[in-house]
Amino acid sequence: xxxxxxxxxxxxxxxxxxxxxxxxxxxxxxxxxxxxxxxxxxxxxxxxxxxxxxxxxxxxxxxxxxxxxxxxxxxxxxxxxxxxxxxxxxxxxxxxxxxxxxxxxxxxxxxxxxxxxxxxxxxxxxxxxxxxxxxxxxxxxxxxxxxxxxxxxxxxxxxxxxxxxxxxxxxxxxxxxxxxxxxxxxxxxxxxxxxxxxxxxxxxxxxxxxxxxxxxxxxxxxxxxxxxxxxxxxxxx
Amino acid sequence: xxxxxxxxxxxxxxxxxxxxxxxxxxxxxxxxxxxxxxxxxxxxxxxxxxxxxxxxxxxxxxxxxxxxxxxxxxxxxxxxxxxxxxxxxxxxxxxxxxxxxxxxxxxxxxxxxxxxxxxxxxxxxxxxxxxxxxxxxxxxxxxxxxxxxxxxxxxxxxxxxxxxxxxxxxxxxxxxxxxxxxxxxxxxxxxxxxxxxxxxxxxxxxxxxxxxxxxxxxxxxxxxxxxxxxxxxxxxxxxxxxxxxxxxxxxxxxxxxxxxxxx
Amino acid sequence: xxxxxxxxxxxxxxxxxxxxxxxxxxxxxxxxxxxxxxxxxxxxxxxxxxxxxxxxxxxxxxxxxxxxxxxxxxxxxxxxxxxxxxxxxxxxxxxxxxxxxxxxxxxxxxxxxxxxxxxxxxxxxxxxxxxxxxxxxxxxxxxxxxxxxxxxxxxxxxxxxxxxxxxxxxxxxxxxxxxxxxxxxxxxxxxxxxxxxxxxxxxxxxxxxxxxxxxxxxxxxxxxxxxxxxxxxxxxxxxxxxxxxxxxxxxxxxxxxxxxxxxxxxxxxxxxxxxxxxxxxxxxxxxxxxxxxxxxxxxxxxxxxxxxxxxxxxxxxx
Numbered sequence: 001x002x003x004x005x006x007x008x009x010x011x012x013x014x015x016x017x018x019x020x021x022x023x024x025x026x027x028x029x030x031x032x033x034x035x036x037x038x039x040x041x042x043x044x045x046x047x048x049x050x051x052x053x054x055x056x057x058x059x060x061x062x063x064x065x066x067x068x069x070x071x072x073x074x075x076x077x078x079x080x081x082x083x084x085x086x087x088x089x090x091x092x093x094x095x096x097x098x099x100x101x102x103x104x105x106x107x108x109x110x111x112x113x114x115x116x117x118x119x120x121x122x123x124x125x126x127x128x129x130x131x132x133x134x135x136x137x138x139x140x141x142x143x144x145x146x147x148x149x150x151x152x153x154x155x156x157x158x159x160x161x162x163x164x165x166x167x168x169x170x171x172x173x174x175x176x177x178x179x180x181x182x183x184x185x186x187x188x189x190x191x192x193x194x195x196x197x198x199x200x201x202x203x204x205x206x207x208x209x210x211x212x213x214x215x216x217x218x219x220x221x222x223x224x225x226x227x228x229x230x231x232x233x234x235x236x237x
Numbered sequence: 238x239x240x241x242x243x244x245x246x247x248x249x250x251x252x253x254x255x256x257x258x259x260x261x262x263x264x265x266x267x268x269x270x271x272x273x274x275x276x277x278x279x280x281x282x283x284x285x286x287x288x289x290x291x292x293x294x295x296x297x298x299x300x301x302x303x304x305x306x307x308x309x310x311x312x313x314x315x316x317x318x319x320x321x322x323x324x325x326x327x328x329x330x331x332x333x334x335x336x337x338x339x340x341x342x343x344x345x346x347x348x349x350x351x352x353x354x355x356x357x358x359x360x361x362x363x364x365x366x367x368x369x370x371x372x373x374x375x376x377x378x379x380x381x382x383x384x385x386x387x388x389x390x391x392x393x394x395x396x397x398x399x400x401x402x403x404x405x406x407x408x409x410x411x412x413x414x415x416x417x418x419x420x421x422x423x424x425x426x427x428x429x430x431x432x433x434x435x436x437x438x439x440x441x442x443x444x445x446x447x448x449x450x451x452x453x454x455x456x457x458x459x460x461x462x463x464x465x466x467x468x469x470x471x472x473x474x475x476x477x478x479x480x481x482x483x484x485x486x487x488x489x490x491x492x493x494x495x496x497x498x499x500x
Numbered sequence: 501x502x503x504x505x506x507x508x509x510x511x512x513x514x515x516x517x518x519x520x521x522x523x524x525x526x527x528x529x530x531x532x533x534x535x536x537x538x539x540x541x542x543x544x545x546x547x548x549x550x551x552x553x554x555x556x557x558x559x560x561x562x563x564x565x566x567x568x569x570x571x572x573x574x575x576x577x578x579x580x581x582x583x584x585x586x587x588x589x590x591x592x593x594x595x596x597x598x599x600x601x602x603x604x605x606x607x608x609x610x611x612x613x614x615x616x617x618x619x620x621x622x623x624x625x626x627x628x629x630x631x632x633x634x635x636x637x638x639x640x641x642x643x644x645x646x647x648x649x650x651x652x653x654x655x656x657x658x659x660x661x662x663x664x665x666x667x668x669x670x671x672x673x674x675x676x677x678x679x680x681x682x683x684x685x686x687x688x689x690x691x692x693x694x695x696x697x698x699x700x701x702x703x704x705x706x707x708x709x710x711x712x713x714x715x716x717x718x719x720x721x722x723x724x725x726x727x728x729x730x731x732x733x734x735x736x737x738x739x740x741x742x743x744x745x746x747x748x749x750x751x752x753x754x755x756x757x758x759x760x761x762x763x764x765x766x767x768x769x770x771x772x773x774x775x776x777x778x779x780x781x782x783x784x785x786x787x788x789x790x791x792x793x794x795x796x797x798x799x800x801x802x803x804x805x806x807x808x809x810x811x812x813x814x815x816x817x818x
Contacts, residue, residue, distance in 0.1 A: 054409050075417025075424060083413045089445075090406040093438045095708040103411075103434065107426050108418030137444065137709040155416055246604045270611045275517045308606075315511050319674050350674060354513030354609075361512075361606045373603060385535050385547060390596045392551020397558060397600070404559035425566070429697060432573055435565040436701010439575055442563070443584065443702060444709055446556035450549045457548060 004030045004159055004187045005051065010060035012046060020046040022211035023060065028189060030158070033181075035198040035219065036191040038208035039233035044191040045086065047208070048161050051189070052081045065158055079108065082152030082186075086163040088144035092136040097128070097147050100136055104155035122154035123147075126180060142173030149180070162190040166197050195236045199223060207232055246365045252299035254367045258478040259376035265485045266364040270357045272489045276496040278349035283496035284356070290488065291359040298367050305359035305366075315354075322347040370394055375471055396449070403445060407438045508576070508620050508665055508688075509601065512609030516672040523614030523668070530622050531595055537588035537721045550589060554596035557581055561597075565698075573694025578621055579628025579657035580699045583650055584706070584713065586720020587629040594621025615668050619661045628657035629717070643707055646714070647700045654699035655692040662688035 005028035012021040020043045028034055036044050049055040050062050053074045065080045067073045085091050094100040101122050105115040123129045126146040131139070136147060145165060152160065165181070166174050174197070181188065181201050192198060198205055198219060205222040207215035209232040215222055222228065223236060249255075254262075269287070276283050296302045323331075328342025365373075371391070378387045411434065417424045425431070515523070538546050557577040564572035577597070582590035598617045601607040608616045632653035639645035666684040670677035706713055 049409075052413055054412055075415070075421065077416075078413060079416035079418070085406070085410060085413075087406075090403070091410045093407050093410060093441050094434070095437055095440075095705045099437075104414040104416060106430065107415050107424060109420060109423030109425070110418055135709050137441075151414060155414065267610060270512050270609065271517070274513060274515075274520065274611055315509075315514065318510075318514060318669055318680070321675055321679050325676050325679075346673075350513050352513075354511045357512035357609060357611070358606055361602070361610055365604055365606065370604065383532065383535055385539070386531060386592065386595065388547045389550045389554065389592060390599060392548055393554035393558070393596045393600060396552050396555040400552070400555040400559040401562070404562050408563060428567065431565040432694065432697030433701040433704070435563050435573070435575075436698040436703075437705045438563050438701075439560045439580075439698055440702035440705025440709075442556055442560050443553075443580075443706060444713075446552045447549075447710070447713060450545075450552035453548045453552065454545055 004028050004032075004065055005189065006061075006063040007047070007050075008061045008063075010047070010050060010057050010062060012050065012055060012058045020211055021050075021058075024208070024211070024213055026206060026213060026216070028159075028187060030187055031185075032204060033188040033202045034190070035202035035205045036189060036208060037193070037195065037198060037205060037234060038191075038214075041210075042208040042232075043211045044208055045163055048083060048163050048189070048191065051159075051161050052078050052083045054083075079155060080157055081159045081161060082155055082157035084148050084152055084160070084162045084165065086167060088141065088148040091148040091151060092144060095135060096132070097123070097134050097136055097139075097150075098132040100147065101132075101150045101154045104151060108155065118154045118156070122150040125153055125184070126150045127176070140173075141168045142170065142176070145169065145173070145177070146180070153184075158187060160184065160186045160188045160190075162188070164192055165190060166192055166194045195223060195234065199236075207234070209233075247369055248300060248366050249369075250299055250367065252297060252367070254294060254298040254363065257367075257481060258472060258474045259368050259372040260379050260474065261478045261482045262364050262368055263373070263376045263380060265482060266360050268486065268489055269360045272493050273353045273357050273360075276349075276353065276493065278346045280349075280496035280499070282499060283492045284349070284352045286488075286492045286495070287356045288352075290492075291356055291363065294360075294363050298363060300366065305362045308362050309355055309358045316351060319347055319350045322350065379471070396446075396453075399449070400442065400446060404438075404442055407441060411438065508616070508661055509598075509608030510612045510616055510619075510665065510668070512611050514609075514672065514674050515612045515615060515668055517611075519668055519672045520611045520614060523612065523618055525614075527595075527614040527617050527622070530591055530618070534588040534591040534595075538586075538592060541586065541589065541721055550592050550596070553581065553585065553589075554593045554600075557593055557597050558600065560702075563698075565694075567694065573691070573698065575698045575702075576620060576624060576658060576661070576695055578624025578661070579632070579650070579654040579695070580702055582625035582629035582717065583632050583653065583699075583703065584717050586717045587625045588721060590625035590629070591622050594625060597621070615665075619664045619668075623664055624657035624661045627660040628653040631656050643704075646703055646707060650703045651696040651700045655696040658688050658692035658695045659685065662691075 005026065007024055007026040010021050010024040011019075013019050024043070024047055026047075036047070038044055046055065050057060050069070051064065053062075053069045057069075062069045064077055067077055067080070069077055092100050094103060098119060101119045102115050105118045110118070119132070120129065123132060126149050128143065128146050128150060131143065131147065136144065139147065145168075149160075149162070149165070162181075166177055169177060174194075178197060178200055181190065188202075190202065202219055205215075205217065205219045206213055207222060207228065214232060215225075215228055229235065269290070273287055291305055292302050295305045298304065323334075323339040323343040323346075324337050326340055326343035326346055328340035331339045331341045331344055333339065368376075371394075374387050374391050374394070377390075378384060415425075426434075538550070542549060557575075557580075560575050560577060564574050567573050578590060578594050581593045585593065595617050598608060598621055599613065602610055602613050602616070630653075632649045635649035635652055636645055639648060662684040663681065666675070666677065666680040669675040669680050703714075
């Protein structure tokens with residue numbers, strides 16, 4: 001049985017020389033919901049950008065759904081892994097919500113009827129069905145974050161990777177997001193600073209710091225380890 | 238964190254070339270390119286002198302004698318524009334390529350254009366790599382380029398990284414959703430659709446630029462901006478700078494003379 | 501990270517000294533005038549706005565879309581900048597972009613920068629703007645009119661830039677006009693399509709999100725440009741005529757054709773593909789090519805002159 005996400009000794013340096021990942025090892029099984037926590041600069045976002053091939057590994061390997069990430073497999077990898085960035089403004093680049101959510105299925109070459117159906121389903125899944133003809137630019141942060149998730153859901157990915165989905169959300173929007181993350185069936189890897197969110201939604205937590213995984217286990221255990229949290233700049237609010 | 242590296246053009250240093258007054262460097266580079274351009278075709282000795290000068294300057298920059306050389310092949314693609322010269326210029330036949338006659342004159346002209354272009358690019362590279370961009374702008378202003386234009390360019394430079402980053406992130410967002418469907422041959426969307434998406438991204442970027450400029454403007458007002466960017470006091474030209482410029486001009490003048498006399 | 505904008509950047513060494521100097525003289529005049537005009541238009545917002553928009557154009561040139569077999573379509577941006585901000589502001593924006601490209605990335609030479617900016621920043625801006633304004637007048641208000649006008653303006657802007665480049669290369673003796681013109685025009689007829697599509701996409705986005713921004717270009721100073729247009733027309737005619745006389749080997753093509761007949765045969769399909777560039781009743785391809793350029797220039801500038809006139813009258817009566 002293969003793991004859905006398999007990261008082996010992943011290393012990556014930025015062009016300016018900064019070593020962002022120094023040998024990350026991680027396995028995520030199908031259906032798991034995993035939280036990724038750690039201080040800023042730990043390499044969480046960098047790791048996530050490797051999971052759909054936007055960044056190429058300096059050394060080590062990334063395998064998703066049995067596919068090693070290479071140039072030839074990028075198309076299939078991006079169909080399997082839906083990556084949602086931290087800033088929704090970076091995710092929404094079409095004039096209307098509908099067009100943004102439709103981009104993925106259209107690029108995959110699906111027939112128009114199916115594209116429409118997928119857009120409707122994706123918007124419904126995030127509770128934004130009424131927003132199809134709205135202009136993305138004019139929406140609130142919470143609304144944009146949901147639409148951003150929808151743009152990825154419409155591709156029917158096996159895995160969802162979300163970078164700080166709750167950042168910048170007001171309490172109501174945050175509550176809605178928690179509900180959404182609980183309801184979505186996909187395998188999930190979510191990075192966040194919000195440790196209460198982690199406790200509510202994710203059974204497993206991985207702690208990263210300075211480009212490495214420093215802890216990986218059941219959430220209850222990780223969050224109870226005060227010394228560990230303290231050593232890596234984490235706090236339960 | 239996730240920045241692209243636009244700053245590669247300048248390498249910090251304290252070589253003689255680095256510490257030369259930026260005005261001297263700008264003038265020296267422009268004069269060099271002017272002489273290179275004005276030389277007649279086939280002035281091989283002069284071309285060699287110019288090439289030697291770029292090597293000497295590269296050595297003086299302490300970045301390695303071949304630094305500018307290695308980076309200078311940028312101009313190659315445009316060689317196509319001159320590629321007709323060997324075939325269309327009248328003269329003694331030299332050889333035949335693909336049934337077309339290459340004339341001596343034509344080949345000479347073609348090589349001359351390529352050499353001139355090549356040394357000019359190297360000079361420009363050396364100027365850019367040894368001069369921090371703000372210093373370059375300052376030099377331009379001192380050399381009478383209108384202040385508002387220099388200020389605009391200065392602003393552009395500051396925000397180049399910011400907007401280039403945003404552009405990069407938009408492209409990543411698109412890449413992240415550019416997947417292959419069950420039939421790879423039907424993936425990718427239609428040509429016009431792809432162009433429209435790119436256009437939408439450009440429009441998106443434009444909007445962000447506009448809104449950012451409004452915020453910048455407000456921030457500037459809050460700090461007393463009244464229409465013109467003021468800068469700190471500037472370096473004074475030393476005797477070394479003057480001698481360097483004088484020597485360079487003399488060298489160029491002689492090179493030009495040689496080129497015309499011995500053509 | 502590589503930025504590869506539309507490739508009209510001429511490197512040093514490809515234009516002769518007199519041609520380069522003429523370019524600089526024209527550019528200095530254009531920029532001086534542009535600075536005055538935009539100061540009046542925008543006040544002290546001029547510098548931050550122009551600066552950020554210049555950064556935008558630079559960053560936007562990096563956004564491409566795959567066309568076929570590894571090539572991709574890009575934006576040059578002169579027409580778009582002019583449609584949004586007016587032609588004079590666009591001149592300043594594009595001047596900054598091309599200057600930085602030359603100074604920092606050696607994309608385009610320093611001595612030839614005069615013409616590079618004129619080709620990619622001034623001719624594109626004015627062609628794009630006036631064709632756009634003309635078509636808007638003809639097609640009326642509304643989204644479709646906006647997009648159609650933008651598409652045609654963008655396409656023509658690239659064509660004019662490419663043709664001008666070919667003329668400069670010819671006058672400098674680097675490329676015979678008979679080859680450079682069809683080659684540049686032909687290639688850029690396709691590249692111009694990419695420019696048109698992206699420009700339309702950008703305009704559509706701005707129309708949907710912040711329609712008010714499009715009003716800046718429409719209220720921009722432009723009627724005073726009638727004088728500029730006249731000057732441009734005169735220059736275009738002089739250059740076109742001069743290029744025929746000054747081309748060091750006006751019969752260069754003939755010689756090769758004599759030699760082997762190969763080139764002539766190879767060029768035939770080129771001339772058939774682009775009938776717009778030859779007038780059928782004139783047999784010498786070079787002469788007819790130049791006449792076509794002159795005619796085309798006359799048409800473009802004539803139209804823009806008319807528009808400037810109408811705009812001027814409109815502004816007076818409103």
